[in-house]
Amino acid sequence: MSEVDRLVAAARDGDARSTARLISLVERGAPELPEIAAALGGDAQRAHILGLTGSPGVGKSTTTNELVRAYRQDGKRVGVLAVDPSSPFSGGAILGDRVRMQEHATDDGVFIRSMSSRGHLGGLSAATAAAVRVLAGVGCDVVLVETVGVGQAEVEIASLADTTLVLLAPGMGDAIQAVKAGILEIADIFVVNKADRDGVDATVRDINGMIALGERAAGQWRPRVVKSVAARAEGIDDIREAIGDHWAYLEKSGELRRRREERAAAEIEALVLGRMRARMGTLRGGHALSELAVKVAAGAVDPYAAAEELLSDLV
């Protein structure tokens, strides 16, 4: 039995250290990556992947915590990836939300990991995709990817999910921001958290207005709007119901298969291009690209001719 097989077996038995070790290997693009992917096998496609995004302060951690608790009560294994593109901190040991950590620290049915933007070969979304595959492949029924903000990086990470939840809070002007950032196109469920605050009805109205403006084909999912007060565990059942309905829609409509095939195609393409880039870096003792760049910058060769030259060396 290889070391990778041992790690995967232990992780499937609920050993958090082995899971953490596998994620560390895949997120830094270790040579064991293909072996790990092979060992995880088709199980990596079995989980329901939830994306949860929203501006700082809307209550993402609290909502994640409540959702994890609810899924655990149903006996489901849950993996959480807390992704912060702006944070330099990564790894299982450093967590923004210690309360959350404490509650589930002794539960081997829950695995929580924070990820940041540093040290990932191929970027944060590739690393997150690989980590999601590990969590699904070692037996998580639900993988929840939590991201801060609604910028481009977050939209990319949200695209890893089968179901994307966008959290808002009343009176934060988030609705307009959401439209600007293109989050409306990726949101399957809007959660208006802190619904005990003033302005909740206006926020819900704004979101419904935006949803009404969106075009969708007959039978296509219409984004759901749910209210919650996660800090008091209110509305969590409504969120779970919406998630369940969306999952049923995904399966029935064939959209799940379509989304996952699209995602797989993008992932394969990125891997192939990554390999080509690595190969490019080894040509002529690693100097091919820089030598051609010197010629282009000096005006001796144009970039297209340089690209053709490199390409003929590559294939």
Place this chain on the structure above:
Amino acid sequence: MSEVDRLVAAARDGDARSTARLISLVERGAPELPEIAAALGGDAQRAHILGLTGSPGVGKSTTTNELVRAYRQDGKRVGVLAVDPSSPFSGGAILGDRVRMQEHATDDGVFIRSMSSRGHLGGLSAATAAAVRVLAGVGCDVVLVETVGVGQAEVEIASLADTTLVLLAPGMGDAIQAVKAGILEIADIFVVNKADRDGVDATVRDINGMIALGERAAGQWRPRVVKSVAARAEGIDDIREAIGDHWAYLEKSGELRRRREERAAAEIEALVLGRMRARMGTLRGGHALSELAVKVAAGAVDPYAAAEELLSDLV
């Protein structure tokens, strides 16, 4: 003489239609691209490329207009690319700022073009890079790339420039935004426009504070801060002086060569990867990637094995 040679010759004589036609060809990735690059030759490396970015309302158009006027008074040929990543409109005919258009419309020493995010093979920054090369290659001494906002797309586009100017206005909270967006790292010159407004000193102080915090090696360029009131043509000479100083620094320090070689390397790499992606799309009658994606989504093959299979077909 080929059609491309004819277009390049006419564009060099100041024919705006020929220049516009060349840019249209390169920005949509036409098959003539390599031929155009070859016809432009080493001249494409001769211009000083200025990047100008800032939030809406800080006075980018007015400042651009004044800079163009100043360069024209020195007899320099100027190309302007107004890039709006959020706008669906592109092409020479549609311009946000008609005033600017009017003033220079009859001057064949100035070429102005707006570019948007739509319809560019390889993305907006690749299209912008190609358009910059056309303008430089047909004889512009200065190419000014104006972008809206300080987001990721803008930072990428700014990286095309030899000298990057970041425009701010007093009291807009832009300084903090600038730090968040990583614009501080790419700004060579800060222009505090609308300097007749309240709060200008505080803004200048904030920027200088940020600059003081930045680490730089001995002899490295320290970002300059210049005040202007572009609407009254005040401070334009100071901006030009700062641009001139930065250009002198770039040449003397070897930084110009370094930046351009880096840019050339990134451009060659992007072209090669674009070619590989296109080639991938033609394998097995165009179905190779989607067939593998179906297998991956079904859990029958892992993404790494799929990538290896595709790669072995490619090379």
